[in-house]
Amino acid sequence: MRVRVFSGVQPSGNLHIGNYLGALKNWVAIQRDYESIFCIVDLHAITVYQDPAELKRKIRETAGLFLACGIDPAHSSVIVQSQVTGHAELAWMLTCVTPLGWLERMTQFKAKSQAQETIGDGILQYPVLMAADILLYQAGIVPVGDDQAQHLELTRDIAQRFNSLYGETFVVPATKLPLVGARVMGLDEPDKKMSKSATGANHAVGMLDPIDVARKKIMRATTDSQPAIVWDTLAPGVENLISIYRAFGEVDEATARQEFEGLRYGDLKKKVADMVVESLKPIQQRYAEITADPAYLDGILQSSYERIAPIAQSTVELTKTRMGLYTR
Numbered sequence: 001m002r003v004r005v006f007s008g009v010q011p012s013g014n015l016h017i018g019n020y021l022g023a024l025k026n027w028v029a030i031q032r033d034y035e036s037i038f039c040i041v042d043l044h045a046i047t048v049y050q051d052p053a054e055l056k057r058k059i060r061e062t063a064g065l066f067l068a069c070g071i072d073p074a075h076s077s078v079i080v081q082s083q084v085t086g087h088a089e090l091a092w093m094l095t096c097v098t099p100l101g102w103l104e105r106m107t108q109f110k111a112k113s114q115a116q117e118t119i120g121d122g123i124l125q126y127p128v129l130m131a132a133d134i135l136l137y138q139a140g141i142v143p144v145g146d147d148q149a150q151h152l153e154l155t156r157d158i159a160q161r162f163n164s165l166y167g168e169t170f171v172v173p174a175t176k177l178p179l180v181g182a183r184v185m186g187l188d189e190p191d192k193k194m195s196k197s198a199t200g201a202n203h204a205v206g207m208l209d210p211i212d213v214a215r216k217k218i219m220r221a222t223t224d225s226q227p228a229i230v231w232d233t234l235a236p237g238v239e240n241l242i243s244i245y246r247a248f249g250e251v252d253e254a255t256a257r258q259e260f261e262g263l264r265y266g267d268l269k270k271k272v273a274d275m276v277v278e279s280l281k282p283i284q285q286r287y288a289e290i291t292a293d294p295a296y297l298d299g300i301l302q303s304s305y306e307r308i309a310p311i312a313q314s315t316v317e318l319t320k321t322r323m324g325l326y327t328r
Helices: 017-033 052-068 086-095 100-104 107-115 121-136 146-166 211-219 236-249 253-260 265-291 294-323
Strands: 004-009 035-040 076-080
Touching: 004 017, 004 121, 017 035, 017 236, 017 265, 035 052, 052 076, 052 265, 052 294, 076 294, 086 121, 086 294, 100 107, 100 121, 100 146, 107 121, 107 146, 121 146, 121 294, 146 294, 211 265, 236 253, 236 265, 265 294
Parallel strands: 004 035, 035 076
Antiparallel strands: none
């Protein structure tokens, strides 16, 4: 039996090239090596208010982009988190065995609670729901970025605590992850990771940005006051542009150094823009084909649900049995 892999993306904001290079491109590369489940985590999205009509639209958009980027429904399951009730059901059972102190130590919770006068309980419970997402499918591999590493470690702690209290129930996911994709920084703020929630007009290149808009955003990217590239003293903005180019083109460092050393910044931006827009064109074309037929996308989501629902139900029933809850 192949190891199961699970990962997900929230359907809030616009998916951008940072999401693609940091996650989706890697998912496509590894999907045939595992039993792969990729999830639109809409329950996570509602930890802050979402306009209902917009959220519904974004769920479908995200699913369409998963497929357009190369997730193959013949090999991988593409699911919507809220469609599988086991996510929420298991999250409650895991909440009941998770010490409050573990959640209060989460750096994302501390940062958000300090930045706002009041926050919803969903922000505190977010990591338990993430643990439920993973443990529901007995996933052995979870490809996440550094910003989610603490939550993955908490998932391991929760699984081990539950297994200790109630007997072996959950696969404890590995801490050694498959290679994750590039860490892409904001075009306007290259000291901060590219984010779907950032408000700057030139912060991120969206996966569905019109080609001329994508090009303009890259041409306006922050660099520094120097006229040309000096490889050994790259400013953050320059390094970010080169990283984007290398990630899209799968260019090694030695080749990139030879290609870019001494290049003027305007020429650098043009080369990066050309690389990005040529990579986006086939994805956008495929997305247009997928979304032109709503029944096709619905069919993929439904067939994926039917494939994974028995896995989720089995885990929920086992967890209930272990805890002494009622089962039919």
